[in-house]
Amino acid sequence: MTRISDDELEDGSQKLDYLASFRLLLRYAGGARKTFIGAILLATFAITAELVPVWSVYQIVTAAFTGALSWSFVLLHTALAVGAILIGFAAMGLALGLSHIAAFDVIYRLRLGIARHMARLPLGYFADLPSGDAKKMVIDEPEKMELIFAHGLPESISALATWLAVSVWLFVVDWRMAIAAILTTPISFVLLSIAVGGASKRAAAFQSAGARMNASVVEYLAGMPVVKIFNRTGDSFAETSAAVRAYVDVVTAWAREYLPLGGAFYTLVLANIVIILPVGLVLLHLGEIDLPTLLLFVILGANYSQPLIKLFNQYHTIAHISMGSTLVGRLLDEAPQADTARQLTLPDHDVTFDAVSFGYGERDVLRDVSFTAKAGEVTALVGPSGSGKTTIASLIPRFWDVRTGRVTIGGIDVRDISLDQLMDTVAFVFQDTFLFSDTIAANIRFGNPGATDEEVEAAAKAARAHDFIMALPQGYDTPLGERGGSLSGGERQRIAIARTILKNAPVIVLDEATAFADPDNEAAIQEAIGALTAGRTLIVVAHRLHTIADADSILVIDGGRISESGRHEALTARGGLYAWLWEDYVNAQAIALRPSHPGGSKGAEQ
Numbered sequence: 001m002t003r004i005s006d007d008e009l010e011d012g013s014q015k016l017d018y019l020a021s022f023r024l025l026l027r028y029a030g031g032a033r034k035t036f037i038g039a040i041l042l043a044t045f046a047i048t049a050e051l052v053p054v055w056s057v058y059q060i061v062t063a064a065f066t067g068a069l070s071w072s073f074v075l076l077h078t079a080l081a082v083g084a085i086l087i088g089f090a091a092m093g094l095a096l097g098l099s100h101i102a103a104f105d106v107i108y109r110l111r112l113g114i115a116r117h118m119a120r121l122p123l124g125y126f127a128d129l130p131s132g133d134a135k136k137m138v139i140d141e142p143e144k145m146e147l148i149f150a151h152g153l154p155e156s157i158s159a160l161a162t163w164l165a166v167s168v169w170l171f172v173v174d175w176r177m178a179i180a181a182i183l184t185t186p187i188s189f190v191l192l193s194i195a196v197g198g199a200s201k202r203a204a205a206f207q208s209a210g211a212r213m214n215a216s217v218v219e220y221l222a223g224m225p226v227v228k229i230f231n232r233t234g235d236s237f238a239e240t241s242a243a244v245r246a247y248v249d250v251v252t253a254w255a256r257e258y259l260p261l262g263g264a265f266y267t268l269v270l271a272n273i274v275i276i277l278p279v280g281l282v283l284l285h286l287g288e289i290d291l292p293t294l295l296l297f298v299i300l301g302a303n304y305s306q307p308l309i310k311l312f313n314q315y316h317t318i319a320h321i322s323m324g325s326t327l328v329g330r331l332l333d334e335a336p337q338a339d340t341a342r343q344l345t346l347p348d349h350d351v352t353f354d355a356v357s358f359g360y361g362e363r364d365v366l367r368d369v370s371f372t373a374k375a376g377e378v379t380a381l382v383g384p385s386g387s388g389k390t391t392i393a394s395l396i397p398r399f400w401d402v403r404t405g406r407v408t409i410g411g412i413d414v415r416d417i418s419l420d421q422l423m424d425t426v427a428f429v430f431q432d433t434f435l436f437s438d439t440i441a442a443n444i445r446f447g448n449p450g451a452t453d454e455e456v457e458a459a460a461k462a463a464r465a466h467d468f469i470m471a472l473p474q475g476y477d478t479p480l481g482e483r484g485g486s487l488s489g490g491e492r493q494r495i496a497i498a499r500t501i502l503k504n505a506p507v508i509v510l511d512e513a514t515a516f517a518d519p520d521n522e523a524a525i526q527e528a529i530g531a532l533t534a535g536r537t538l539i540v541v542a543h544r545l546h547t548i549a550d551a552d553s554i555l556v557i558d559g560g561r562i563s564e565s566g567r568h569e570a571l572t573a574r575g576g577l578y579a580w581l582w583e584d585y586v587n588a589q590a591i592a593l594r595p596s597h598p599g600g601s602k603g604a605e606q
């Protein structure tokens, strides 16, 4: 899984992988490599050009002391200084332009790579991935990397290159003064590495506290109806407020640990004047250096470690972004689902499970499941909650792959059928119907983008959805709210069935919703399902047992195994688990429909 586990989050000692973003950069740089190198060279040139005025002053002062000063000399060096400033300014602008072009190129490729990779992961993976996480991976995290790729990288490398070049120059001018100028730098770096080490240990806790705070606020807002109905506003807000407090605590602890040493670093890096000046004055007094050299070190030496501050300011950006880049890296390392380009002709559309075992992670859920759902028949999966019915259904379109055994369609292992062909062959109606924020017609047409208006309407009629659609003010052109929120649950499911009818897939898997038990809707949904059946392999995960009393085959799932199978009459007569489930169901229905419950089954749902 790409999410950082709770244990990792709790354990603040998890170290940051500072190179995570750079690894992604190398992987997706492609043709942008040259542009990046160009940007770095230009930025180095620009920063070096900033030193020309200092060099010019040094030359003028030296000339003044040696008696070689002339107006033309001063003018030449002034012109050089001004020219260098202008050229440096232009070069830096160009460097940033290039680094942005390269960064957006890499981020575009990275986003595409993540999206392509996600499309090749088992579909079940997304059931476990909160939709916010998916967006974070594709949109937000790559976006943040722009700060590293477009700014951090060229600025850091050019700052380091410039610092090294100036160091060499200072050593060439006078090695003793150069040592005096550089002396505080190693000490300040030792302090910084201690500060960074301490802060990086808290990085995971920092990220997790931030993520929890966000999640808590979003949940608080999203769960407002439930919070209000149960009158838990105070408790619920207390939890959100605790999450915000926890974040503040982590940030404060981080700041307390980082700031003293971090502050000492910034002070020391720029404190070399306290060494340069006394050492310089002694050497001047001894006649070892001349005044221009002392001035050069005072002007240049005192500030020359400034680029290093720029470099280490990037540390915060990199630390902030590395955790996200690590998650993106882990997502990209998830094994994709094996696929084949072969287009096969399936001899028939019988679906067979052959000694299938499967589990989520370490946990076994299905054990040695074998059955055949015949084309043209209705096969029902029934059993207690959590017995594995939905899991069996989800192995058919390869939402997950089996652990052992095989699932076949027309005798061919689903893993040998291309994913494209498999998706064309199998339609899956989910318990939780997903509708897009688009018109009703567009939602139905999603099953077959080429369908005409007449075909869309015919599918809606077959799904018993046409009448309620026509009763809406804009009919088929009625826009739906987010996730179809403006329709009732039963209406949403009939739209989903219409979409499936239009898809016209030979194998249909229907994970029956439990929630829509009001009699009108139920009868309509039953008729809609009837329309799906003709000539197809229909596999229904059934909760309301009377809906499958006529099924050609009923498989009773218990603890991940098939405990019984047969038709309704035979199974009820057998007196086993199915008979018990049926009796239980009939009793529950009788209670729900008793006149003392005016709301009927709806009342029972509350």
Ligand SMILES: Nc1ncnc2c1ncn2[C@@H]1O[C@H](COP(=O)(O)OP(=O)(O)OP(=O)(O)O)[C@@H](O)[C@H]1O
Residues within 6 Å of the ligand: 127, 128, 360, 365, 383, 384, 385, 386, 387, 388, 389, 390, 391, 392
């Ligand atoms: N994505 C998942 N990750 C981990 N465990 C899962 C996942 N999906 C289901 N499970 C577990 O697998 C077992 C079987 O779940 P499944 O949804 O197949 O049961 P079910 O018979 O369809 O239940 P219900 O009738 O309540 O829908 C359950 O214990 C469930 O907690």
